Amino acid sequence: MATIKPFKAVRPTRDKVSLVAARSYQSYTQEEREARLDYNPFSFLHIVNPGYKYHKEEVSGKERYSLVRNRYLEFKEDGIFVQDETPCFYIYRVVNREQRVFTGIVAAASTEDYKNNVIKRHEDTIEYREQIFKEYLKTVGFNAEPVLLTYPDSATIETILASYTDTRAEFEFTTTYRDTHYLWLVNDPADIKVIQDEFDRMGEIYIADGHHRSASSFLLGEDSKLENPAHTGKESYNSFMSYLIPESQLHISEFNRLIKDLNGLSKEQFLLKLDQVYRIENRGFELYRPSKKHHFSMYLDGEFYSLYLRKTHYEFTDSLSELDTHILYITILKPILGITDLRNDDRIDYGYDKHNVIEMKNRIDSGEFAVGFGLVPVNVDEMKRIADEGLTMPPKSTYIEPKLRSGVAIYEF
Template identity: 70%
Template sequence: MATVIPFKAVRPTRDKVSLVASRSYQSYTQDELEARLNYNPFSFLHIINPGYKYDKQVNGKERYNLVRNRYLEFKEDHIFIQDKTANYYVYKIVNRNGNVFSGIIAATSTEDYKNDIIKKHEDTIECRETIFKNYLKTVGFNAEPVLLTYPDNDIIANIISKVQKERAEFEFTTHFRDTHYLWIIDDIKSIETIQEEFETIKTIYIADGHHRSASSYLLSEELKSENKLHTGKEPYNYFMSYLIPESDLKIHEFNRLVKDLNGLSKEAFLIRLDTMFRIENRGLDLYKPNKKHHFSMYLDGEFYSLYLRKSNYKFNNALDALDTQILYKTILKPILGISDLRKDNRINYSYGKNDLVTVKSKVDYGEYAVGFGLVPITIEEIKAIADEGLTMPPKSTFIEPKLRSGITIYEF
């Protein structure tokens, strides 16, 4: 049963939250970073990019220590405050497309991760796990929750709905026109009810944040081994998560782009495809697939529909039924010679929010020879993969919501 507990969040003050909150560091262009660092002294980017203060690039342990120092300065200057009691936090995002995401920010158990109560569907890279584990150990906090999803629960939903009728502690809109809200659940009855309801849930699933989850687990094991008085109740036994019901999750596809046809002519390539797919030339009409095992292909100025010949393909498990795996097993590896989807620089990805117009333009400009469009993977497919202990090919899903850093912070 899932252990989901309240915690004492460190938060920006109400008047500064919109200035503090930041996207993931990698999502900013260099110009955007410089603008925010130059003109916004309250941005969380100052904490995670501490060398800016000294006009110096810093890395490794030196950077981790400076991150810790900047964080403490934000607390000393009362930009951040810490709640005096352990709370749950209702967090809601309404994005520019009208999608609404509502869930609970809480602390989740590293033991649940170890025992497969919190299940994953992606592989993690060991060196990245270790790097982030060392970072967490030095800085002593986590500022971006892992995105988890759980089966819809009426009792939790009713509490969330009731809380949202009150004035939000935080309400701010980003320049992307996404509006963020945060409410505090601090009454004992609601806290007990939420905790009890999560204890009835057998499995929750990682939607986004596999490396952060793995690193938090590694850190808990390390600190446990160093603590002779370990009880299991220490903050390092938990990590901050944003838990939303499955019905709120928004999953987009990642389309594929390949730089060349692996030495094949267009005609030879199409003939090779014919073994596994029923092919129809759609000409200039932008074809977007709308069923599982149907694919769109853009090649030499024309769209094609590709329908899998199921009689020629074996479905041995949940992974084999996944469209990203089908594309890999039938085209990318055997025909285009792409074995390593993580390292081969001949393949690139375009998430579905950019749609097939992006794929078409990149092929038309000669950056790539061929592009493939897919339908989004469903939450049922994600759960089936996780339940069978399998992992998806990289870039199988682009999942919303995407969370901001620095709105709630978990210390350990």
């Protein structure tokens, strides 16, 4: 049984939402950040980069957290942010520049469901990052970036959402990325109950993106329970903000791999080692992409290659062993190229999106990297099987959309 709850979101006023909404801080170049901070006083970036007000870019730790809290309160005091008076679900729709449509529900998901594996995960988290973000949440008192969860398609939920999305949205704005964002409020108690009952019938839902955010929210809830002698289980810290979309709408792209050197091997030695595990075909200058599972593309020394796994030399034992990112790691990256730590080794880098084959080629041609590998995207069923078996994917196995803007709906603890 999956439990989701409506909540009283803190939101920008209708006239300010397009100015407030921001991408994740790390996605901006320094020049982009500075332009927005210099010329847009309403940008959410002013909250997450609070030192900019004092021309002090490098503020960190608890000092930064306190300043984030102060900037947030200033936005509320100035009437840029206003809190809804009644708990709502929020229907959030993104139509991206490729006209792909994502429609889901912003709601409060249960930390107990996370603890009890009703909310299932497929990635490992790093403990120190969990602790850092937990302390951040505890100090600032809000979360502005929901965890992306996915659930089995439901005709009942779809019908309710459609009854709202056929009306004028509370928010509608288009970004410079040419994505259009919409928000509707679901505050009818009958509709809220139908949605909750439908999730209550689901045995499990899955984290698509936001493993560290959900883990940190769970840790915050556990700490808060211990610190609150009057704990009832209804407090806001028992939940975390999530964006729930049906599985059919989840869009997963691959992360390609780029390696800086051949681990001391010549091109010929490297190809000979690959030949033991893969059937190799030289594709020349063709911008080759793999078309099915267990096939890879490779760009090396100005030419593309197709790599076909020799299944007589590889054993499938569980869902992880069938995952292409794991196969690449087990057969090439670790034994041949000496990459053991996929998170921290500075010899490996990652790229995604439909233009990444060209980007990979350019970065190798420039001499920045020696070899690159292209993969077929992981699908939703693979992701679910990994989670169901209690396994974890290698880092950068999936780039998942949609990506929401920060500051459109905020959950307070």
